[in-house]
Amino acid sequence: MSSAAQTIKERLGIAEVVGAYIKIEKTGANYKARCPFHNEKTPSFFISPARNNYYCFGCGAKGDIFTFVEEFEKIDFLGALKILAEKAGVELAQFQHDRSKESEFDKFRSILETATVFYEEQLHGNSSAKFALDYLLERGLTDETIKTWRIGLASNEWRNLGDYLRSKNISNVEMEKVGLIKQTGTSVYDRFRERIMFPLFDSSGRVVGYSGRYIKFPKAKMPSSSNSSSASSNSTSSGSASSTSAEQSTDESKEPPKYLNSPDGPLFNKSEILYGYHKAKEGIRKFGYAVLVEGQFDMLMCHQAGFNNTVATSGTSLTALHLEKIKRLTDNTMIVYDADKAGLKASLRAWELALSLGMDVKIASLPKGEDPASLILEDKEKFKNCLKNAKHIIDFYLDILDGEGKTGRELWKAVEVEVLPYVLAIESSIDRAHFINRISMRTDIQEADLRAELERLMIKNRSLNSGGSGNTGVGNGDGGASGTGKGAVHNETVSDHSIIKGIDDLSDSDKKTLDRLIGLILWLRDSANESKAEEVLKRSGTFLDEISKKYFDERISSSPTELSFEAEVLFAGSTKLDHDIEELLLEIEERSLKQTLSVLMNNLNKMEKLQKKDEAMEILKECQNVSLKLSEVQRKKKLYG
Numbered sequence: 134m135s136s137a138a139q140t141i142k143e144r145l146g147i148a149e150v151v152g153a154y155i156k157i158e159k160t161g162a163n164y165k166a167r168c169p170f171h172n173e174k175t176p177s178f179f180i181s182p183a184r185n186n187y188y189c190f191g192c193g194a195k196g197d198i199f200t201f202v203e204e205f206e207k208i209d210f211l212g213a214l215k216i217l218a219e220k221a222g223v224e225l226a227q228f229q230h231d232r233s234k235e236s237e238f239d240k241f242r243s244i245l246e247t248a249t250v251f252y253e254e255q256l257h258g259n260s261s262a263k264f265a266l267d268y269l270l271e272r273g274l275t276d277e278t279i280k281t282w283r284i285g286l287a288s289n290e291w292r293n294l295g296d297y298l299r300s301k302n303i304s305n306v307e308m309e310k311v312g313l314i315k316q317t318g319t320s321v322y323d324r325f326r327e328r329i330m331f332p333l334f335d336s337s338g339r340v341v342g343y344s345g346r347y348i349k350f351p352k353a354k355m356p357s358s359s360n361s362s363s364a365s366s367n368s369t370s371s372g373s374a375s376s377t378s379a380e381q382s383t384d385e386s387k388e389p390p391k392y393l394n395s396p397d398g399p400l401f402n403k404s405e406i407l408y409g410y411h412k413a414k415e416g417i418r419k420f421g422y423a424v425l426v427e428g429q430f431d432m433l434m435c436h437q438a439g440f441n442n443t444v445a446t447s448g449t450s451l452t453a454l455h456l457e458k459i460k461r462l463t464d465n466t467m468i469v470y471d472a473d474k475a476g477l478k479a480s481l482r483a484w485e486l487a488l489s490l491g492m493d494v495k496i497a498s499l500p501k502g503e504d505p506a507s508l509i510l511e512d513k514e515k516f517k518n519c520l521k522n523a524k525h526i527i528d529f530y531l532d533i534l535d536g537e538g539k540t541g542r543e544l545w546k547a548v549e550v551e552v553l554p555y556v557l558a559i560e561s562s563i564d565r566a567h568f569i570n571r572i573s574m575r576t577d578i579q580e581a582d583l584r585a586e587l588e589r590l591m592i593k594n595r596s597l598n599s600g601g602s603g604n605t606g607v608g609n610g611d612g613g614a615s616g617t618g619k620g621a622v623h624n625e626t627v628s629d630h631s632i633i634k635g636i637d638d639l640s641d642s643d644k645k646t647l648d649r650l651i652g653l654i655l656w657l658r659d660s661a662n663e664s665k666a667e668e669v670l671k672r673s674g675t676f677l678d679e680i681s682k683k684y685f686d687e688r689i690s691s692s693p694t695e696l697s698f699e700a701e702v703l704f705a706g707s708t709k710l711d712h713d714i715e716e717l718l719l720e721i722e723e724r725s726l727k728q729t730l731s732v733l734m735n736n737l738n739k740m741e742k743l744q745k746k747d748e749a750m751e752i753l754k755e756c757q758n759v760s761l762k763l764s765e766v767q768r769k770k771k772l773y774g
């Protein structure tokens with residue numbers, strides 16, 4: 134066993150394995166990434182190809198390719214071994230299937246795999262299914278796409294799949310658990326009937342559920358009427374729309390729902406599943422952004438046309454879980470907006486969420502009456518142009534306001550209600566400042582007024598949140614909130630102390646000092662003193678205030694060679710390098726604490742003016758903590774001076 138693991142480890146690099154799951158970035162001899170195991174805004178997750186392992190300075194997660202896959206996929210060692218063996222092309226003869234030893238999840242997966250093959254055969258190995266295949270081709274899918282995405286067909290019979298799976302010794306209980314059958318009383322029948330079956334995959338490409346699109350079977354070709362009549366008497370009690378008998382389904386008004394999804398279960402969670410994600414991971418990293426569409430056909434047509442960074446939500450609106458999945462790979466999302474849809478409001482909450490997660494959200498709007506699939510079918514270039522012309526969500530709204538020709542009081546009101554909530558949701562204070570400037574330029578509203586209004590909104594939200602109303606408050610609060618339900622993300626943004634402080638608030642001497650630290654780290658890395666560099670990085674990460682950290686991260690990621698050179702000049706000949714480093718770190722810690730203190734004091738003043746006693750008290754406590762730390766640092770600094 135260990136030799137198989139050894140062979141796999143030799144064939145697969147840590148960067149290759151981790152890089153298939155999350156966005157990684159080269160930094161010197163190593164790679165860094167935002168840690169997938171804890172929530173963080175700036176990368177502290179490091180991958181070392183030389184050591185063939187990873188380590189997170191934030192949460193302490195560490196290990197090799199196997200532990201990474203185990204933790205990421207939430208599977209056991211054996212599961213990780215299987216996945217990686219396949220990736221490495223290593224045969225695992227000694228792990229041949231033994232049903233009794235399989236974990237429950239493995240069993241569920243293998244049931245779905247069997248069902249998927251069955252559905253595929255129904256579509257391809259059956260001349261009476263030609264109408265379904267024709268339909269798919271008509272919609273623009275190629276044979277290759279149909280096969281690659283394992284599209285299948287569920288017949289119009291009541292127990293077609295169930296009977297087949299029972300013949301394979303799979304129990305009704307198991308089938309029901311994975312959502313393939315329904316049981317009501319003594320009646321057992323297939324959940325999916327008369328449907329094109331789109332398998333939904335987990336991030337490793339294993340089938341975990343289905344989305345079934347209703348397709349009307351030609352009447353003459355319906356083989357069995359005995360089956361359906363026996364089931365229909367019982368099934369009416371289930372009350373679901375899918376329990377119509379074969380006869381009833383010919384009645385137009387009783388047509389079953391267009392799409393039917395697997396119910397949430399042990400493997401499947403529709404608020405998390407992104408259709409196409411397992412194949413889009415590569416493309417998303419390559420293009421540097423994810424394209425988000427709504428429908429199965431849209432996603433398939435996008436991939437077919439080469440936009441293989443596309444994913445789709447499946448039968449639910451965009452949720453925080455979806456966004457977090459995307460965020461592992463990129464910060465940039467492009468939402469393809471179908472101008473024909475019920476309206477912007479439906480997605481409003483999701484877009485705010487994306488912004489509050491620190492993502493850059495662009496909107497590509499399609500011509501009226503088109504969806505991605507239809508537009509690609511018409512002309513791929515037209516779709517490409519829509520993506521090219523995508524606008525940041527705030528510009529998108531400003532354009533709408535422009536089009537409405539509002540002025541004066543009306544314009545101000547519209548900006549307040551429709552645009553500022555998005556600015557408030559933006560995670561980065563620098564980006565917020567940027568958009569305030571942009572809005573001011575386009576509306577002629579003074580920046581100072583916009584800032585003041587933003588602060589008012591922020592305070593309003595905060596008091597709403599602390600009041601425990603459950604309403605996260607950002608935005609105008611109506612509609613579109615369905616399915617997201619992760620208000621905590623907002624609270625974080627809202628309680629941000631430095632809403633309008635940005636890098637520009639750093640003094641030149643603050644920046645210079647930070648530059649020295651950055652140079653030091655870069656130089657340590659260049660001179661193969663990785664462990665020291667990482668130690669310094671880790672330590673500075675513990676005390677940098679938000680604004681300094683922002684500056685630090687931006688500077689260090691561009692690795693300015695002059696800084697490293699400067700550090701070399703400063704430190705290379707030093708006989709007391711550790712002492713010098715310590716001194717520099719203390720200097721920066723002192724500045725950071727002062728910076729934090731000034732932001733806190735500012736807020737304290739505000740709260741006192743607003744007579745928010747409780748909040749003022751809390752901030753005061755924080756101030757005291759920070760000043761205690763500050764005097765401690767100053768004491769230490771004297772010892773080094």
Ligand SMILES: [Zn+2]
Pocket residue numbers: 168169170171178189190191192193194
């Ligand atoms: Zn971590």
